[in-house]
Amino acid sequence: MAPQLDLALKHAPLRAPAPLFERGKPASGPRSQPGFMKLLGALAFAFLLALPFIDASAYTISIATSALIYVMLCMGLNVVVGYAGLLDLGYIAFFAVGAYVSGILTTVLDWPMWAAVPATILACVLAGIIIGGPTLRLRSDYLAIVTLGFGEIIRITANNLDVTGGPSGIHGIPTWSFGDWSFRDGLDLFGLHFSGTVLFYYFVAIVVATVGIVGVGRLARGRMGRAWKAVRDDEDAAEAMGINTYFTKISAYIIGAVWAGLAGQLMATHLTAISPNSFHFLYSALILMAVVLGGMGSTPGVIIGGLFVSLAPELLREFAEWRYLIFGVLLVVVMIFRPAGLWPATAVLPWLRRHKPQAWPATAPLESLGGDDRAEVGPAAGARPAPADPRAQDPADDGEVRR
């Protein structure tokens, strides 16, 4: 057979076979996946900007601001858990580091808030290296419990030290000021008066939308983000492909830490007072639930999860009492029945789903090969069984997240 095959290949002009069926043109414009997501994002952002004109009560603005800060936190944890696949159970510790560093610098040392940003980032990077450095070399589940311990260390330390104000925490954290002007002064624009809280709300909205959502999304699509996902899916294979897995994991960890620190700084400004009780393990678990329920690694899912976790206790008062029990049950149920979350990272818009083609078109035998040779050139086109087209499967129903 082998010499015959050689002969046949020598005389056959090698060319790619014609496609068996025409591939549809990818959708473009607002109906396509990226176009639709951009449109949705723009609409959501427009709604954020319009919110103070719809309801400018102090209560609404306040819970909207906290919800946005939660979204920022969730996007940071999404980098760690969703993209890099590292389970961080003490995530709120970095939030605490950011809040305390900015709180101490602005109240004790009277720095303006913007000057505390680099210090916050530096502190979070250091904390990320200290906690991630030793544990990221080990099994990933060690990281989970060490981060849990680390979260407790930060909370107890804040509770015990004098510089952090002990159990009562830090009060009177100033808002952002630039030179003589601060958000507290308000702003008159086009005959409308914007109060300090509304201005701060806008500030948070812009920071969260640009740094938190677009920034994380772009990081995830870049070289580093692809490395995160590769390490998450198969660490050994990623290493074999030349990715420095340790560096990749610690970079995800540090970026998650910095995002949490920035969110902590925003939260410190928003609440003007912080205390160790705001950084209990419960909140780490709450953020994790938001990410898991929404869909690990999925930006829209995580945003929905973050909004749900932060707004549900406000909107459903009776729910607040039961929420941790319900969240616990939900975590188990989601992991068993829908591990990719409400809006999975691989979700495809319903109108873009490809359907199974009716039948494979019959293929003509290649003329250049003789009829006898063709039967021997392995499983020829005509003899090929019609497999299910992999694209016909609905990725959204493909319940398993591959880690």
Next chain:
Amino acid sequence: MMQLIWNGLIVGSFYSLVALGYSMVYGIIKLLNFAHGDIYMLGAFVGFLVLSSFGGIPAAMSIPALLVILLLAMVVTGLIGVAIERVAYRPLRSSPRLAVLITAIGVSFTLEYGIRQLFGPNPRAFPVRLSSESFDVLGMRVSLSQLVLVVVAAVLMFVLAHIVERTREGRAMRAIALDPQAAHLMGVNVNRVIATVFFIGSALAGAAGVMAGAYYGSIDFLMGFVIGLKAFTAAVIGGIGNLYGAMLGGLLLGLLESFGAAWLGGEWRDVFSFAILIVILTFKPTGLLGARVVERM
């Protein structure tokens, strides 16, 4: 000095009991059972329920009554452990590890806040007070009840070591820990053995819960959270997956904590033991008696 050692040994024996369950489950299915600390809490609440339904117990009878309740609580928590494995962990056995870890956290939350809804958020007084008659040994004040607690813990650990080393079930456990698939091919009923491990581990944690309830005198729904962390630390110190390591690690952690708290002040106790955990993971992640830690594929 001797008093510190004795206190450390008592607390350490609780840690050991909880760490044993952690270590066994980890050794056999490589799962960090976050809910394990909450099983300890459940044990304390089972003991609380039974004792309160009996009404008061005379002080003279407190130790025998406690032993009976210990057994009862062990059976109940053991069954709860088996149920948790069946409902939450078995469907996910072939899932990625992250999914199982998250499920374990969900189970932990469900247990904690389920108990909170049932018994309320405030600490409850454990309705048995141990007699405080005590005698001096080598300069330590040792009360009879403390002695009983330590002896019970030692007996439980001895029984466990016997089960794992000398019985057919124990051999099956060790086989599964080495290679679950090969054990399955050799005719070991893997699901049943894993259920047994969950039963034993949870029963030990439940026993520790009852003992801790009697020792400290008050229980609350979050009491399992910190001890779960501590028991994990103990298991890591001894080498996770190794039974004797868990016992040794628990006692060692109890002693270290006792000295650390005396040296730094009680409010730094938890920070001290978590710092030990991080230091050990940095310099000797296999623990004192553990084998090399390999990433399971």
